[in-house]
Ligand code: SF4
């Protein structure tokens with residue numbers, strides 16, 4: 001009798017599901033859209049003139065509980081400038097075989113260089129390709145930006161860039177999805193024709209700047 005009741009209950013669950021709304025998505029042709037604050041692939045943002053926001057401080061790497069980030073800083077010079085101030089990230093890597101998408105790294109970043117996008121299509125067919133470098137992580141060059149190295153265009157000192165930068169959400173518009181989604185390989189530093197230039201607070205292009 002107990003077996004009969006158990007079977008009845010079990011089939012009852014199956015029967016009830018037959019009348020529920022079917023959740024089938026036409027992936028990969030119509031990929032589902034995640035929630036706006038979904039933690040996906042990281043982005044290394046740029047200032048509105050194209051200089052990198054990352055200063056190679058390694059705070060993100062120290063904050064990471066999965067030891068997924070590797071940063072090696074380098075010195076900027078007047079001839080070779082990649083970011084405002086003294087230092088930039090000479091090497092920046094995130095290992096997506098380790099990352100648990102907790103977001104602690106972006107909380108630790110003092111310049112709002114590091115943010116997370118909604119990009120979730122991160123499966124690769126070998127472990128080496130899961131290590132993303134600056135080539136993949138840097139936000140694309142939007143209108144009005146130029147490829148570093150180049151001099152500071154938005155001010156005389158790094159203070160002109162970083163004071164008030166915490167209210168700046170980052171120039172990541174157009175980088176929410178991997179720039180190489182449409183093509184097998186694509187340099188993330190190439191401009192995205194569909195991307196609009198982001199509004200930024202605290203860093204405003206000076207009139208007459210080259
Ligand atoms: S999201 Fe979490 S696990 Fe992933 S790199 Fe950042 S701190 Fe590390």
Ligand code: SF4
Nearest residue numbers: 054055057058060109
């Ligand atoms: S992403 Fe942010 S926390 Fe990480 S090295 Fe660059 S500036 Fe520092």
